[in-house]
Amino acid sequence: MFMPGLAVLGSKRKYVFPHCDVCFGGSRASRRSSTGGLWRNDRTRARDGRGGRVIQMVARRLSFWPILRVLHRAQRMGLWAEMKPLLRDRLFPVKSAATKEEYSSAATLFRIATGYWVSQAIYVAAKLGIADLLKDRPQSCVALAAATGADAPSLFRLMRALAGVGIFSHVGADCFALSRLAESLRTDAPASLRAMVITIGEIHYQACGNLLDSVQTGSSAFDNVFGASLFDYLRQNVDAADAFNQGMANVASMLAYAVLMAYDFTGISSIVDIGGGHGTLLEKILQFNPEIRGTVFDTASTIERAKQQAGNNAWGRRCSYVTGDFFTSVPEGADAYLLCSVIHDWDDDRAIAILGNCHRAMPRNSKILLVDMVVPDSNVNCFSKLLDLNMLVMNGGRERTKAEFCALLKGANYKLTRIVPTMAPHSIIEAIAN
Secondary structure, three states: OOOHHHHHHHOOOOOOOOOOOOOOOOOOHHHOEOOEOOOOOHHHHHHOOOOOHHHHHHHHHOOHHHHHHHHHHHHHOOOHHHHHHHHHOOOOOOEEOOOHHHHOOHHHHHHHHOHHHHHHHHHHHHHHOHHHHOOOOOEEHHHHHHHHOOOHHHHHHHHHHHHHOOOEEEOOOOEEEEOHHHHOOOOOOOOOOHHHHHHHHHHHHHHHOOHHHHHHHOOOHHHHHHOOOHHHHHHHOHHHHHHHHHHHHHHHHHHHHHHHHHOOOOOOOEEEEEOOOOOHHHHHHHHHOOOOEEEEEEOHHHHHHHHHHHOOOHHHHOEEEEEOOOOOOOOOOOOEEEEEOOHHHOOHHHHHHHHHHHHHHOOOOOEEEEEEEEOOOOOOEEHHHHHHHHHHHHHOOOOEOHHHHHHHHHHOOEEEEEEEEOOOOEEEEEEEEO
16 A cells, blocks of 8 residues: 655655654755664664664654554645645754754854844744745845835845845845745745744744743743733734734644644544634544544634634534633533643643643543643753743743653643653643543
8 A cells, every 4th residue: 555654765855754863854964863874774673673773763753553544644635745844844843962062152152142133034024924925936125125015125134134044045136035944934835834933023022022020030921011911912912813823723733743643543532622722733633533523612712713714624514613711611521632732821720720620521531632842851952941931931831841741630630641752842641530
């Protein structure tokens, strides 16, 4: 039987499933693990029954059956192009093992400290829709300025700076084109990050400017800057809410494939997606599991937009929408309760309150699935550690270690059954009610 994922493994580019020390595409060096060539001794290892390094890494990281089933169904449903960005690149960098020499110079420290120059430049390009304008062909800065209402000389300086770090390509004296990195800034790209970059460049950026206050007080800097909590602010500001929700939906779309290839939903007939937003993650789960019915549970304003987006899609006919407040109650009687990037928004007391309401709604043999990052105990450069700071600033939430998840679940009267890693930095934390 043809499996597109295996065809990719056998192609000249030699894409493999990501592991903590492996990246897709790029240079030959980026396709090697930290201990040597990725493909070295694979034939020898295969002959002696241990499997090659690629096989061993994939076997350790993920279960094969969900991967093969998702790849096969994606090819049949015409979703292969949508999945390629996840197979080619990481959703976020998971961790890196840089040498001490790389971080020993003052120049390196200065480059890191001025990183916000680049992030804000990317935000401005996303806000102006530059990548959309360059979709079909390169254009001059004069033409781009006319289309966006920007100042042409200043826009040239922005584009020149971004081209210098690989975001766009400088192809002529005053002409720029899309680069591979800039493709993800297109609104219609399969792995679009435009909306996420906009929300990061606006409300996240402003809140992070008050990080010192969060560190000194332990409270959310967002509340101090905007005079309201994050979710209260979003309810009152439609444009900010649209960028935030669309950014989360775009990330959830890519994260969904990582979840589907890691977790076997066999035996589950109903799922409630708690705080499910536009229902993007649940949509993908229902697409690949036609025997499951789902419910998106969120606030009234979010559910209204989710219904508009769903329309009359086939998956939508197996999906219901319920409005409410997960601090009060959640829909009852599902086989599984899914919370993707929800628990990390809250401190322990409020997280336990949410989990407690799910516990009361769960029938016997039901399970809860938390899709969140698990902070490693080791001293590695890991995205989850920076995201943890962002959660402190934005809503007083946090990323958690395995031990912290165990304590949290125990506090809500759950038993942790397993933690399933995915191709993304996120893991699936599975638990059952005691």
